[in-house]
Amino acid sequence: MATEKVAVVTAGGSGMGAQCARKLAADGFKVAILSSSGKGEALAAQLGGLGVTGSNQSNEDLARLVDQTLARWGRIDVLVNSAGHGPRGPVLDISDEDWHRGMDTYLMNVIRPTRLVTPAMQKQKSGAIVNISTAWAFEPSSMFPTSAVFRAGLASFTKLFADTYAAENIRMNNVLPGWIDSLPATEERRDSVPMRRYGTSQEIAATVAFLVSDGAGYITGQNLRVDGGLMRSV
Secondary structure: OOOOOEEEEEOOOOHHHHHHHHHHHHOOOEEEEEEOOOHHHHHHHHHOOEEEEOOOOOHHHHHHHHHHHHHHHOOOOEEEEOOOOOOOOOOOOOOHHHHHHHHHHHOHHHHHHHHHHHHHHHHHOOEEEEEEOOOOOOOOOOOOHHHHHHHHHHHHHHHHHHHHHHHHOEEEEEEEEOOEOOOOOOHHHHHOOOOOOOEOHHHHHHHHHHHOOHHHOOOOOOEEEEOOOOOOOO
């Protein structure tokens, strides 16, 4: 009998996180979803999974999610880290408190659950972690200052994690979405994209599903832009 594969999705009640949960469930994963709104519990019920209402900024809430997932299925094969929205404003007007909030939203949201799931993945000698980052991680925009700063830090963390755990067959990669349909659409933003359209949450979810698949088994420590050509490497 084939082993059931299990995916944990944080901030998975709506938007890209919810689409990732739907896609992974469609691909045969058992899904455990954390969200602060309660929508994650409702979505998990639809998908035959496990839902926990709590914050990815709370070690206690994340521990409940991981403990309940392991109690129910005995393993965790995939972790998908999504995020909410952090503070914005002119770069020197952002307070110390808001910079710390940005770090909690865009960097610690990955580090906290990764600490909790990695021991289970080590026991299995396999695991894949994908973090939803931003297309502006390396070419920052003043529209998203805390996101850009801390997701640049996330890229460094991801490389360090990949270096440390690759030999144990545990992988980590980042997906860098550009303008996605879960955001309000404007003509100016659409026209800035070479493909002349917003991406879809389903396209992000399909990219995540690929990165956690066996077909991506030799990919780790990478930052994959999914932005319609908005940002291009030289």
